[in-house]
Amino acid sequence: MAFVMMRRDKKDEEDGGNPFKNIEKATVVQEARTFNDQHINTRKCCMILTKLLYLINQGEILATVEATETFFAMTKLFQSKDVTLRRMVYLTIKEMSKLAEDVIIVTSSLTKDMNSKEDLFRASAVRALCMITDGSMLQGIERYLKQAIVDRDRSVASAALVSSLHLSRENFEIVKRWVNEVQQATSSDDHMVQYHALGLLYQIKKNDKLAITKLVSKQARHSLRSPFAHCLMIRIASKIIEDDEDSKGSSLYDYLESCLRHKSEMVVYEAARAIVNLKSVQSKDLSPAVSGIVIEQVAITHPLSVTTCNLDLENLVTDSNRNIATLAITTLLKTGSEASIERLMKQITSFMSEISDEFKTVVVDAIKALCLKFPRKHLTMMNFLSAMLRDEGGYQYKKAIVNTIISIIEENKDAAESGLGHLCEFIEDCEHTSIAVRVLHLLGKEGPKTLSPSKYIRYIYNRVILENSPVRAASICALAKLGAQVPSLKESIVTLLSRCMTDSDDEVRDRATFCVKILQENSLNVSVFGLERALMHYVKTDMVEPFNLKSVPVANTRTESKADVPNVTTIQKSATATASKQDLLAEQLARIPQFASLGPLFKSSDKPIEVTESETEYVVRCVKHIFQKHIVFQFDCTNTLEDQLLENAYVEIEPSDEFEVESTVPVATLAFNVPGTTYTCVSVPEDMDLMTGSFVNTLKFVVKDCDVNTGEADEEGYEDEYVLEDVEVYPADYMQRVLKSNFAASWEELDSEHQSEETYVLSSISTIEDAVKEVTDLLGMQPCERSDKVARDKNSHTLLLAGVYVSGDDVLARARFAMAQGQITMLLTARSQNETPLALVHKAVG
Amino acid sequence: MGLFDRFSGWFRSKKKECNILCIGLDNSGKSTIINRLKPEKTQQLDIVPTIGFSVEKFASRNLSFTVFDMSGQGRYRNLWEHYYKEAQALIFVLDSSDKLRMVVAKDELDSMLKHPEIRHKQIPLLVFANKMDLKDAISSVTCTELMGLKEIANKPWHICASNALTGEGLHEGVEWLTGKS
Ligand SMILES: Nc1nc2c(ncn2[C@@H]2O[C@H](COP(=O)(O)OP(=O)(O)OP(=O)(O)O)[C@@H](O)[C@H]2O)c(=O)[nH]1
Numbered sequence A: 001m002a003f004v005m006m007r008r009d010k011k012d013e014e015d016g017g018n019p020f021k022n023i024e025k026a027t028v029v030q031e032a033r034t035f036n037d038q039h040i041n042t043r044k045c046c047m048i049l050t051k052l053l054y055l056i057n058q059g060e061i062l063a064t065v066e067a068t069e070t071f072f073a074m075t076k077l078f079q080s081k082d083v084t085l086r087r088m089v090y091l092t093i094k095e096m097s098k099l100a101e102d103v104i105i106v107t108s109s110l111t112k113d114m115n116s117k118e119d120l121f122r123a124s125a126v127r128a129l130c131m132i133t134d135g136s137m138l139q140g141i142e143r144y145l146k147q148a149i150v151d152r153d154r155s156v157a158s159a160a161l162v163s164s165l166h167l168s169r170e171n172f173e174i175v176k177r178w179v180n181e182v183q184q185a186t187s188s189d190d191h192m193v194q195y196h197a198l199g200l201l202y203q204i205k206k207n208d209k210l211a212i213t214k215l216v217s218k219q220a221r222h223s224l225r226s227p228f229a230h231c232l233m234i235r236i237a238s239k240i241i242e243d244d245e246d247s248k249g250s251s252l253y254d255y256l257e258s259c260l261r262h263k264s265e266m267v268v269y270e271a272a273r274a275i276v277n278l279k280s281v282q283s284k285d286l287s288p289a290v291s292g293i294v295i296e297q298v299a300i301t302h303p304l305s306v307t308t309c310n311l312d313l314e315n316l317v318t319d320s321n322r323n324i325a326t327l328a329i330t331t332l333l334k335t336g337s338e339a340s341i342e343r344l345m346k347q348i349t350s351f352m353s354e355i356s357d358e359f360k361t362v363v364v365d366a367i368k369a370l371c372l373k374f375p376r377k378h379l380t381m382m383n384f385l386s387a388m389l390r391d392e393g394g395y396q397y398k399k400a401i402v403n404t405i406i407s408i409i410e411e412n413k414d415a416a417e418s419g420l421g422h423l424c425e426f427i428e429d430c431e432h433t434s435i436a437v438r439v440l441h442l443l444g445k446e447g448p449k450t451l452s453p454s455k456y457i458r459y460i461y462n463r464v465i466l467e468n469s470p471v472r473a474a475s476i477c478a479l480a481k482l483g484a485q486v487p488s489l490k491e492s493i494v495t496l497l498s499r500c501m502t503d504s505d506d507e508v509r510d511r512a513t514f515c516v517k518i519l520q521e522n523s524l525n526v527s528v529f530g531l532e533r534a535l536m537h538y539v540k541t542d543m544v545e546p547f548n549l550k551s552v553p554v555a556n557t558r559t560e561s562k563a564d565v566p567n568v569t570t571i572q573k574s575a576t577a578t579a580s581k582q583d584l585l586a587e588q589l590a591r592i593p594q595f596a597s598l599g600p601l602f603k604s605s606d607k608p609i610e611v612t613e614s615e616t617e618y619v620v621r622c623v624k625h626i627f628q629k630h631i632v633f634q635f636d637c638t639n640t641l642e643d644q645l646l647e648n649a650y651v652e653i654e655p656s657d658e659f660e661v662e663s664t665v666p667v668a669t670l671a672f673n674v675p676g677t678t679y680t681c682v683s684v685p686e687d688m689d690l691m692t693g694s695f696v697n698t699l700k701f702v703v704k705d706c707d708v709n710t711g712e713a714d715e716e717g718y719e720d721e722y723v724l725e726d727v728e729v730y731p732a733d734y735m736q737r738v739l740k741s742n743f744a745a746s747w748e749e750l751d752s753e754h755q756s757e758e759t760y761v762l763s764s765i766s767t768i769e770d771a772v773k774e775v776t777d778l779l780g781m782q783p784c785e786r787s788d789k790v791a792r793d794k795n796s797h798t799l800l801l802a803g804v805y806v807s808g809d810d811v812l813a814r815a816r817f818a819m820a821q822g823q824i825t826m827l828l829t830a831r832s833q834n835e836t837p838l839a840l841v842h843k844a845v846g
Numbered sequence B: 001m002g003l004f005d006r007f008s009g010w011f012r013s014k015k016k017e018c019n020i021l022c023i024g025l026d027n028s029g030k031s032t033i034i035n036r037l038k039p040e041k042t043q044q045l046d047i048v049p050t051i052g053f054s055v056e057k058f059a060s061r062n063l064s065f066t067v068f069d070m071s072g073q074g075r076y077r078n079l080w081e082h083y084y085k086e087a088q089a090l091i092f093v094l095d096s097s098d099k100l101r102m103v104v105a106k107d108e109l110d111s112m113l114k115h116p117e118i119r120h121k122q123i124p125l126l127v128f129a130n131k132m133d134l135k136d137a138i139s140s141v142t143c144t145e146l147m148g149l150k151e152i153a154n155k156p157w158h159i160c161a162s163n164a165l166t167g168e169g170l171h172e173g174v175e176w177l178t179g180k181s
């Protein structure tokens, strides 16, 4: 039974796979005779037509007689008004137009459909009509086609344009007469119509060089809407440039270049490709590289869109300009399949020595990306990388390689052994101190986790003997870490380190002494920050007892460090710019006992915010004071009513979301024209998303009427309130401006792991200058290296900003602006050890 | 398959259907006549020479007609025969002002009547002596003679003088056809 069932299942499956698998031509032709029946069964006819189309597309040959017979039978289906069937009929007409005779028999039926009210019919009818039409018939339907070209329905217009393009191959003279209609269609609002119209217009004018040049420069000026149309224009333009020696450097080239900044990647790519392929490019050697980079960037952001261009890139791989070849390969590496990697890598190694370090770095970056994408390929990659390490190259290049190897090791435990091996070999002969130090640090960190940590001792100790002092010092630490974490090695390492205790360099000697001591005392595993705190505490005592290392927590979690480092020194340093005012406010606040526990004041808002309209009964200004975890709102109030005395005035704040009002400090009396101050303190939620918002404020008080002449107030008062305007807390409030004199160095210090990046389109801002100002204000950070000055007529600019977040963490931001097509885009990258400001920066501009 | 066919048969409208083939020399007024017979709102304003054919529908009493309006130009006439088989009625249109080509018209009519798909079928033939409004138009009686209609043996036939521009005579013809179908 089971067996039988199984067999049936299998059969079902076969049948279900392709319902047309077993159909035969003779049967279908026979079946097609039912088209002649008086009653048309639309469902059945659709099926038969499908079979027929299937057969034709499978390459089945229909003899002219049977094709013609079938075709004529099919023409009878025009009596059915069924939409689906009619569309099948159109398809069949197109497929059979070259198989059957006298296919022009459907001309009138199609022209009728072309003008039908049924929009579904019209475009398809146009296409079918053009398929069956020959030169002798074309004049007869000319007027319909001209009409269709300018039809308001996009699909009809496009169908007519595309069909005309096909017709123009055989009937150029006739199609040429429709140039006015085509011209009109080029200014269509519809992208597709515009593109198709331009294609046809070019076809019509292509023999007239002058006209074409005019066409391109005109269309290039009137910004085309369709990216496809742009691509077409680029192709035409590059062809003209190629054909015509004189037009080099003309406006056409400028047009190509301008397309590199188009917002559609397709256009950018097309332009880049066109420029790269221009044979005449010589003095402009730079530009193709630039465009290559564009492709590359597109590849990074939109791998899929470039995948389709891979074929073109393959051609560039062997380009004699090595820079282009490099970019082509790295692009392919980014978008290609796992299988092609090895071949591409071989290709690139063949000319690695011919390209500049800058491009070598590009290759390294591509490899890095690959390793993350295809972890299985790490061995191949490692080998390439180590070969590169051995080759010539400057600091940046070597650094990039080492960084890549390190990141591979960190991502992929399987790669650790071979990676560390390569790095060990590298430092044997490394002229760059900082790289050597970095590798040694890594060996100390990762070495103990490997299968045989002992083998690294030799490499490290060799450094101690042969290198300069910073490397020696780093080697000492690396050895010490190995010794601390691998008990079996401790003894021999202590011996090695003891030899260094007589080193000529102070730092090396101190470290060696310290490490030996620590290793012998058996506890290096202390939390650095815990240690710092313990020491701080210790120096505040009278230090009679020796410092006890045991009192330091043996924690090694990195997370702790983030929460635990209120870097007070930075805050104080940064605050000096506005010291006097800040100090004054701080002093004022410090006198209020409620706020003593809030810790040091981080920042006060620059200008007081007016929360009342001018010339009202009460004038109130607000200043925000930002503390570690609190905000104190200071309200300076003035009573402008001569006949009133306000008592016990305070501002009631209704905070948004998670803020909580902790305390208020009312002002006892507000006499006429005597300013007084009240404070309200709220606690700031931890969640970044809730840290900003607006606060609804109401001034509450007791009013006592008073005599204008004597100033004496009534005994009895009454409670009243006065609604103030909202006060906003912005992301910038949590940020202090600091000036970094060497931004690049600070930027590198905060590595890219602690980075957030986002691209923005600044729709409401029209100049880069405005954008720079706006972003600087929104972030509340300090422009560095005069990057707030925007050069005139530039359409790109980089703004460098530095600040300190309320936690004491440094925050750096880099905003790259680019202006294209009147629109400014901004790539905003932020770096900080602290996650919160990283997110907050984007919230500020978002 | 049968079940589906039967159902659709039951539910089809009660109106009887009839397939008409409309032929005649070019410029005789076939498309104009058919257009006139259609419901007013579906009528076309502008009639151009037919290329190939065009399918039109109109109704008369309880009959619904599907007309294959063929092109009368010389090069398409030999394609008429593809549509003979399904024809349940024939309309032949004459331009009664075109005496010169009356013989050509007779020739075409004869060869159709002799065609194997038509010869043995007892289907009605309606002849319109069209363009009766023109001053050199010949009468329907003369047309009958010139076309030799009387010699048609196995088919009921009828001739009407007509003016497709005003619709005169068309109704009479269709009435006759409705009765015969
Ligand atoms: N005066 C007059 N003109 C007519 C009459 N019927 C048709 N016409 C005109 O004759 C011309 C041809 O008419 P069509 O209906 O296109 O002729 P047709 O038989 O369909 O022609 P083909 O499609 O080429 O075979 C048109 O200009 C009509 O306006 C009529 O009864 N009187």
Ligand SMILES: [Mg+2]
Residues within 6 Å of the ligand: B030, B031, B032, B048, B049, B050, B069, B070, B071, B072
């Ligand atoms: Mg006609």
